[in-house]
Amino acid sequence: MESLGEMLKAWPTGRTITEQAEQKLAELLAEPLVAKLRAKYPELDDHTIKINMSRVYQYVTEYRNCSDCPGLERCPNDFEGHYTMLGCDTSYGYPQLHDRKVACKKFTARQKEERIRSRIRSFYIDEKALRRGYSSDEILTNDLERAKAVGQLLRYIDRTKEHGLQEEGLYLAGQFGTGKTFLMCYMLQELAKAGYSGVIVYMPDFVEDLKSLMHEPGKLKETVEMMKETDLLIFDDIGAENLNPWVRDHVLGAILNYRMQRKPTFYTSNYELDALERHFSFTSKDGDELHKGQRIMDRIRPYVEVVMVTGENKRGRK
Known part of the structure; x- marks a missing residue:
């Protein structure tokens, strides 16, 4: 899967990386999936999303990939059969975004079949x-x-x-x-x-x-x-x-x-x-x-x- 950095580098020349990043941030903030994430974690502010743009970009991209799943053999996500989930922790006195990989249903089903077959x-x-x-x-x-x-x-x-x-x-x-x-x-x-x-x-x-x-x-x-x-x-x-x-x-x-x-x-x-x-x-x-x-x-x-x-x-x- 293409990273956020690679995507920004591929954008047309004539615009600074900062301008491109600001535009991408605006797009991410407008994403319905990000809106749901912020509804779940009201403490998640724009600044936290901005400093975690790569995580949020991966979260949104992998969600889209899973929504239009081409099958495990052609999974475009970084970790086959897994997608990124985001959570927010405020135990440090400020919102801190963290991610984890979660196995999809198809990957879990294949693992179960392999265990049975073994x-x-x-x-x-x-x-x-x-x-x-x-x-x-x-x-x-x-x-x-x-x-x-x-x-x-x-x-x-x-x-x-x-x-x-x-x-x-x-x-x-x-x-x-x-x-x-x-x-x-x-x-x-x-x-x-x-x-x-x-x-x-x-x-x-x-x-x-x-x-x-x-x-x-x-x-x-x-x-x-x-x-x-x-x-x-x-x-x-x-x-x-x-x-x-x-x-x-x-x-x-x-x-x-x-x-x-x-x-x-x-x-x-x-x-x-x-x-x-x-x-x-x-x-x-x-x-x-x-x-x-x-x-x-x-x-x-x-x-x-x-x-x-x-x-x-x-x-x-x-």
């Missing part, structure tokens, strides 16, 4: 699904066939906000494209606003990456610890991964064993629980291992509320 980590999930905001009415009316599932989800969110982290998570089961991942992303956003951290993991891609992490034990440990400790952990599309015994028993099993009775874990799947157990009971390497499938399910089944998500397939729908 609480959520996603692996292989479309960021648009996490960032797009929806109201509870919108997700309820988007597809009335899944209204019962949405109602269960909203009640779960309310319970968590009111009573803290629940012992049970949610298991969203249903056909392709009914919005299970979308509903989980909505839940993450809502609970992140309440201060909870969350991780959402797309299982098919995650399992493939775990195979390469076998050779990076430090990074593997860091990833597993993060999933153990986050408030809300979502395994998205579980059952669609190409499972191997090591992932099932030493990674997934370790995470679930730690979280049960500590923090809730959530799932979306095309499988119901019995079918998921059959999935976990067979690997291409070792064939049928019913007891190991049951062992994993003992860490899932008792710790979830099952939510059946019905409705039409929305993938590819315009």
